[in-house]
Amino acid sequence: MSVSEASGNTDDASKPADAPLIAFQGITKTYGQGQTAFLALRGVDLTIHAGEFLAIMGPSGSGKSTAMNILGCLDTPSAGAYLFQGAHVEHLDRNQRALLRRHYLGFVFQGFNLLARTSAQENVELPLLYRGEAPEKRHEAALAALALVGLSGWEHHTPAELSGGQQQRVAIARAIVTQPLVLLADEPTGNLDSKRSHEIMELLVRLNQEQQITVLMVTHEPDMAKYAYRNVHFVDGVVSSDSREEALPCS
């Protein structure tokens, strides 16, 4: 399935060949109505190309989490256009967005969010289960993903038997097992000590470089943001600064 199918635009050829992976055009998000309405995003324009490693920063309440939720198709914007691979996805319904997440996006959360009392391998296999992959293929892909995050031999451990860093690696393996285009990481190092944090960041950099996975990361730690090649700062619901490192590693 392509994004165009999910969005209802059947004409795949119509999309520009050089379309950016993600384009926000005047995205706004309002919570509540009338007097108490709160404008979380006030017209965000943002273009992200395939292969980028982008850190979204900003104080709390700046709208970075809201932007991340919309980027991850967990939420829809109140106004504006969201183009994913050139296709409009801002008006997709719940299930269409779920399909889009299932096929193109991987999620890593601050709290790891692994299923308790479930082995690392089963956790990693979960997205493939929803994709309807055959058991052999699931096992194979899960083991490969766990190997990629350096957890070979830990397949049968449950989250309770793993350290925080290891749990986050399982979560990353779960996010990349479907070979997504984009990996969305919401404060992936928020619950880890600094040594583990750096390990996780190095892993994300490696995945970005070796697997060409676009990484979008929300963080409030400047140390972690340094790993990204592009830093976007949010203040009061708008992008206040957008800085790139000189040497883009890939592409």
Place this chain on the structure above:
Amino acid sequence: MFLNAILLALREICRNLMRSFLTILGIVIGVAAVITMVTLGNGATQAVADQISSLGSNLLILRPGQRLGPGRDGVSVPRFRIADAEAISSQVASLQAVAPVVNSGATLVAGNENWSSAINGTTNDYLIAGNWTLATGRAFSEDEEKLGRAVCIIGETVRAKLFKGQDPIGSPLRVKNFSCEVIGLLASKGQGAMGMDQDDMVIIPIRTAQRRFTGNQNVSTILVSMKDGVDSARVIEQIGDLMRERRKLADHEEDNFNIQDTKQIAQTLSGAIGTLTTMFGAVAAVSLLVGGIGIMNIMLVSVTERTREIGIRLAIGALEHEVLLQFLIEAVALSAFGGLVGIVLALLACPFLADLMQVPFVFDPFINLLSFGFSAAIGVLFGYMPARKAASLDPIEALRHE
């Protein structure tokens, strides 16, 4: 995809074995109760039918007095005589056997053993009316019946108590104060439904009983066995008319005797037990319903408790109906499994309880299937609401849930 949902649901059940067990407990008890109640009820009905048919098929019982039981009419009511039985036998058509009976009891002595037993003074017709067959020996001869000879036919229990391993035929048996010769042994009928031992009795010729025991010409009851397919109402009417005539009752006088149709008693009793069975079954079914509410309760708690997990599933791309299906299948699998456990439990308990209540164990596949189907249906009914709730969660809110 459906298989996937089943897989996910079963994994979840196995992951929380203790909770799953507690969840299905209500269903297990409900199903087990329904099946046990109905099975034992059926057994009791069967027992009554068995007992009545062991009394004899198509049997009518004539007793003096208007009704059964204590407080029946006093001694002034005229008793039956042997002549009454003979009159019925000769004047009413389509009868198989008419047996006048004098009931008594006595201590029996044979060798060094003694035993108290029921003594029935009657005729050979008693064997036909009561569906008795002789294991060994012979029935009374015409002479023995007419002259009231000291001979007897004994039941299996009496043989076992008094004669142990020996062949009783030809042996003397002391009945109260006279000695009689054992000429026959009845084939065992076993226990009656109410626990009484039908084999614990001695049959002697009726005239012997009248002479040696009661000292009068009275007959306690008359057993009338009708031929198969005879309209019992018509026969009862004919016998009734005959008895009124013989007792010289005027038109305005009520019967001073009663005729019971064992088939009718069986039907009445079976009907009453059937009603009770239905009632107990219904009460048990309510507990099944309560079990279903228990499942809904736990599933709702489970949805709240697993909100984060549902959020994860939704975030990584689970569709709404996939989550719905997973929770629904979880509920159905739980309740269906509970139903199965309930059936197994009931089938283990029923033979034991049936033995305790002395009723036969009658396996009824219908009630087992019905209970199982009902428990699965309860899973769908009470699982839907929690499943709906889980599926409609907002992934962002769910992920934020602590």
